[in-house]
Amino acid sequence: MTSSLRRAALVAPTRTPVGAFGGSLRDVPVEDLGATVVRAVVQRSGIDPERIDDVVFAQSYANSEVPCVGRWLALHAGLPISVAGMQLDRRCGGGLQALITAAMMVQTGAADAVLAGGVESMSRIEYYSTATRWGARAGTVRLYDRLDRGRERSQPEQRFGKISGMIETAENLAADYGLGREAADVFAAQSHRRAAAAWAAGRFADEVVPVTVPQRKGDPVVFSADEGVRPDSTPDTLAKLRPVTPGGTVTAGNAAQQNDAAAGMLVVAEDQLDALGLEPIGFLTGWAAAGCEPSRMGIGPVPAVARLAARLGTDTTALLESMDLVELNEAFAVQVLAVLEGWGWKDQDRLNVNGSGISLGHPIGATGARMVTTLLHELKRRGLSRGLATMCIGGGQGLAATFETA
DSSP states (O other), rough: OOOSSEEEEEEEEEEEOOOETTTTTSSHHHHHHHHHHHHHHHHHHHHOGGGEEEEEEEEETTTTSSSHHHHHHHTEEEEOOTTTEEOOGGGGGGGHHHHHHHHHHHHHSOOOOOEEEEEGGGGGGOEEESSOOOOOOOOOOOEEEEEHHHHSSSSSSHHHOOOHHHHHHHHHHHHHOOOHHHHHHHHHHHHHHHHHHHHHTTTTTTTBBBBBEEESSOOOOOEEESSSHHHTTHHHHHHOOSSSSSOOOOTSSSSOOEEEEEEEEEEGGGGHHHHTTTSSEEEEEEEEEOOOOOOGGTHHHHHHHHHHHHHHTHHHHHHHHHSSSSEEEESBBHHHHHHHHHHHHOOOTTBSOOOOOOHHHHHHHHHHHHHHHHHHHHHHTOOOOOEEEEEEETTTTTEEEEEEEE
């Protein structure tokens, strides 16, 4: 172990295109999505696979089809058997937490090079039963939709009461901050417009690795672009959609999508870069997690950024002003707007400049790694230095991390 902390360098951030729920990636297993990214990171970085110490991957809807997804991906991608692997879950923040955990490993000398990221196939999340292990004497056996169930049970009901799901938490924030439907639709249209412009300008070319999708008949199809971007979205067209909750603000058009994707990168000790022949794109410079009321989970980035700022010796306002670009997950448009109110920061010219969850999608366990991948590439493309990635998390948490370019 090293006696002092080493800087955590980030190398070859890569992501798959994001598939729509039940869309082009519906039949691609989690292991194939994740292995596509693992192989691409190894190839793009040029690292000797023998020098990878560990593979740390997040998956928020894991199951026994691919247990311990990090180890599974290492083996499935053809890495040496000596490469270890693990799985973690911080729900919507899992992909970012994987990078943070890998950074702590290399900072402390527990590893020199870790391949970290996240993967999710929401299209393949299964139904399950809690009543069939020992058999049912009679009657109907209930199957739960694990996708919905994970949202309903994101907090202990006996302490917080019943929360129907994430939409309820968004509507709570809309009421708290006096946010209306029109502002939500304006923000959502902007997200789609920015994502479409980014694709049209080729700004995702360096970060995306296509996914080869086998077909039952004929040649495989190459899936190469995010599937949920709707360039024709405008506030007027979005205004025609019916709110999920009568009288509410959240619609299918101004909320995050459900998606399939993977993203990852190498996290490497700075003092090992030359020996490994690696070129970093940036460094992780700080991070913090914080809890908030589960019924208002979307406000999580406010306490998380405040805690991170304090650890960096500053405050939220100064930290945000020092950032060249900010990536804030778009679980719901009203959640983003509430966070901006909570921060007292309204500079949308630096916020989600290439879109985010509403347009690009929200593949839960992969989202944080996807956001950082996009952030690092955009900072480099613009010749900028500092960026923040932060997100709200179901169950009432926020996670935030700062980065600087190499």
